[in-house]
Amino acid sequence: MALNMKTLTQALAKTAAVIEKTVQTTVQEVTGPKPLQDYDLLDQIGSAGPGLAWKLYSAKARGSTLSQQYPTVCVWFLDKRTLSEARVRAGLSKAAEDAFFDIIRADAARLVRLRHPGVVHVVQALDESKNAMAMVTEPLFASAANTLGNVENIARVPKELKGMEMGLLEVKHGLLQIAETLDFLHNNARLIHRAISPENVLVTSSGAWKLGGFSFAISADQTSGDLANVQAFHYAEYDVEDSVLPLQPSLNYTAPELVRSKASSPGCSSDIFSFGCLAYHLIAHKPLFDCHNNVKMYMNNLTYLSNEAFSSIPPELVPDLQRMLSANESFRPTALDFTSSPFFRDDTRLRALRFLDHMLERDNMQKSEFLKALSDMWKDFDSRVLRYKVLPPLCAELRNMVMQPMILPMVLTIAESQDKNDFELSTLPALVPVLCTAAGETLLLLVKHAELIINKSGQEHLISHVLPLIVRAYDENDARIQEEVLRKSVSLAKQLDVQVVKQAILPRVHGLALKTTVAAVRVNALLCLGDLVHTLDKHAVLDILQTIQRCTAVDRSAPTLMCTLGVANSILKQYGIEFVAEHVLPLLIPLLTAQQLNVQQFAKYMLFAKDILRKIEEKRGVTVTDSGVPDIKPLTFADRSSFRSIKENRWDCLFHGKEQPSMG
Numbered sequence: 114m115a116l117n118m119k120t121l122t123q124a125l126a127k128t129a130a131v132i133e134k135t136v137q138t139t140v141q142e143v144t145g146p147k148p149l150q151d152y153d154l155l156d157q158i159g160s161a162g163p164g165l166a167w168k169l170y171s172a173k174a175r176g177s178t179l180s181q182q183y184p185t186v187c188v189w190f191l192d193k194r195t196l197s198e199a200r201v202r203a204g205l206s207k208a209a210e211d212a213f214f215d216i217i218r219a220d221a222a223r224l225v226r227l228r229h230p231g232v233v234h235v236v237q238a239l240d241e242s243k244n245a246m247a248m249v250t251e252p253l254f255a256s257a258a259n260t261l262g263n264v265e266n267i268a269r270v271p272k273e274l275k276g277m278e279m280g281l282l283e284v285k286h287g288l289l290q291i292a293e294t295l296d297f298l299h300n301n302a303r304l305i306h307r308a309i310s311p312e313n314v315l316v317t318s319s320g321a322w323k324l325g326g327f328s329f330a331i332s333a334d335q336t337s338g339d340l341a342n343v344q345a346f347h348y349a350e351y352d353v354e355d356s357v358l359p360l361q362p363s364l365n366y367t368a369p370e371l372v373r374s375k376a377s378s379p380g381c382s383s384d385i386f387s388f389g390c391l392a393y394h395l396i397a398h399k400p401l402f403d404c405h406n407n408v409k410m411y412m413n414n415l416t417y418l419s420n421e422a423f424s425s426i427p428p429e430l431v432p433d434l435q436r437m438l439s440a441n442e443s444f445r446p447t448a449l450d451f452t453s454s455p456f457f458r459d460d461t462r463l464r465a466l467r468f469l470d471h472m473l474e475r476d477n478m479q480k481s482e483f484l485k486a487l488s489d490m491w492k493d494f495d496s497r498v499l500r501y502k503v504l505p506p507l508c509a510e511l512r513n514m515v516m517q518p519m520i521l522p523m524v525l526t527i528a529e530s531q532d533k534n535d536f537e538l539s540t541l542p543a544l545v546p547v548l549c550t551a552a553g554e555t556l557l558l559l560v561k562h563a564e565l566i567i568n569k570s571g572q573e574h575l576i577s578h579v580l581p582l583i584v585r586a587y588d589e590n591d592a593r594i595q596e597e598v599l600r601k602s603v604s605l606a607k608q609l610d611v612q613v614v615k616q617a618i619l620p621r622v623h624g625l626a627l628k629t630t631v632a633a634v635r636v637n638a639l640l641c642l643g644d645l646v647h648t649l650d651k652h653a654v655l656d657i658l659q660t661i662q663r664c665t666a667v668d669r670s671a672p673t674l675m676c677t678l679g680v681a682n683s684i685l686k687q688y689g690i691e692f693v694a695e696h697v698l699p700l701l702i703p704l705l706t707a708q709q710l711n712v713q714q715f716a717k718y719m720l721f722a723k724d725i726l727r728k729i730e731e732k733r734g735v736t737v738t739d740s741g742v743p744d745i746k747p748l749t750f751a752d753r754s755s756f757r758s759i760k761e762n763r764w765d766c767l768f769h770g771k772e773q774p775s776m777g
Contacts, residue, residue: 151237155172161258163328172186218239279497304332364404484520563583588621606648615653623657635664662700665704674707
């Protein structure tokens with residue numbers, strides 16, 4: 114029977130595919146979903162989604178082949194086993210668990226397809242194994258639910274979330290961003306979200322507010338007949354324990370038309386109601402309807418909603434918020450109408466944040482005028498707004514060489530409040546190109562703030578970015594830059610290996626001390642050498658003394674001489690009397706005749722020299738009187754014991770032919 118090669122090839126290909134799939138499945142069961150294979154999880158930063166089931170982790174890519182769009186990303190992780198165990202404890206069915214996982218999958222699939230600045234950006238799509246689900250998004254800070262104090266499903270709450278309370282300005286800005294996203298969903302994407310709530314609003318690491326949670330979204334383009342047949346959400350008449358696996362949006366934020374009948378007629382106005390509930394909660398710091406998924410309580414609260422409930426809401430927002438929360442859908446404004454409220458329109462600081470949102474789109478003239486105004490008002494912003502709302506757009510604008518001199522001082526001042534990790538992740542990447550190219554006034558500004566950058570940067574960044582900046586500053590001819598870099602060199606030297614200091618910094622300090630014609634530069638160079646003494650070996654200190662000798666040979670001004678005395682004191686502290694007597698005093702003694710020293714300065718020189726001589730006398734045990742007669746101190750008991758021990762050792766050495774110990 115002839116062998117059919119085509120059939121055989123197809124069979125082999127099919128077998129190979131089955132084997133490959135089996136291997137992939139096996140590997141996946143061992144290692145987990147693909148995001149867990151491609152990214153290293155760092156710290157859990159928050160939780161999100163229905164029932165806050167998703168755990169959010171900051172993470173870094175393992176391989177260089179992955180997208181480098183973000184230095185860090187956010188990995189969303191859902192533990193199926195934990196949810197399954199919780200479902201069993203709550204007495205819920207396996208069908209409810211499967212339905213919940215379908216809700217999660219629907220949300221993830223919709224997120225991948227939706228592309229808009231106001232929707233959470235997916236970096237790697239959802240993948241799942243038998244025990245877990247995971248996906249990767251742009252870096253996030255937390256969900257709005259977390260910022261309101263709901264930190265369920267977070268094992269160790271980050272310090273940024275503990276006791277956190279967002280200021281009204283940050284809330285305003287965030288609400289404006291969500292309103293714009295809703296306008297896009299309703300009028301461009303033609304979607305009704307149906308689940309606007311704190312757990313589905315995400316705050317990014319750069320402070321932007323974005324929407325997620327599209328599990329229950331439906332098209333707004335369905336025919337009215339189809340919309341009429343959309344199944345209403347099922348909420349219990351009384352309290353039930355369904356928060357473990359919520360199969361419908363939170364009742365606290367759901368529009369009444371989606372609750373009160375078997376068939377609902379959702380429209381864009383349903384999202385506006387939910388958005389109103391969200392705005393109320395964020396501003397009043399409590400939910401408007403805290404009904405525990407009890408539909409009777411919900412309807413009762415809605416029916417008897419009074420003006421008193423809005424007492425904690427700014428008066429200029431109350432009329433708009435009441436319209437948004439109207440039981441009558443036709444009374445509710447659109448998302449765009451809401452942005453025209455006096456609550457937003459009359460806030461100057463909010464307008465500044467809005468300009469920053471769109472700063473890259475403006476021309477340099479507009480930016481320049483805005484930055485002049487911002488320089489007068491930005492200190493009125495609270496620290497969170499500065500860090501998350503002001504700093505990111507300013508960092509993005511640093512690439513604009515024309516705007517750099519105006520933007521850089523603000524960036525560096527705001528960065529002072531950042532911790533080291535935050536600075537390295539969010540601010541330093543924007544500063545690196547500036548550090549590499551800075552010259553003139555920009556270089557001077559960076560050197561003035563060098564201590565900030567040095568203290569907040571790790572070794573790798575110090576060597577690759579900060580040290581070259583410092584070296585370049587030494588080579589500048591501008592005396593102001595030279596003075597500043599000499600003042601900052603010690604801070605950098607403390608963070609670097611001694612060999613690096615000796616190779617890269619020390620020769621340049623010597624060079625400035627010897628070559629400069631500016632007295633202030635020479636003085637700062639000598640001060641720098643004095644401060645570096647404690648990190649250097651004796652050979653390097655001898656080089657410093659040689660440089661000082663050359664400096665004082667041509668410059669015996671009082672500042673130079675007093676700096677020389679300061680270096681001598683540093684050497685005394687580090688290397689002691691013998692070294693100073695042998696190497697420093699021969700340099701200092703001739704300087705005592707310098708007429709440039711006033712009485713007080715001369716006295717300090719003499720005091721130093723006399724102190725050295727006195728300590729030498731004490732060590733020798735001899736005091737020379739004014740007449741030149743040595744006054745030998747009697748030996749103490751300890752001295753006699755020591756002397757006797759030395760004599761015995763010497764006698765032992767003579768007897769056994771060994772080397773004799775010194776009597777000195």
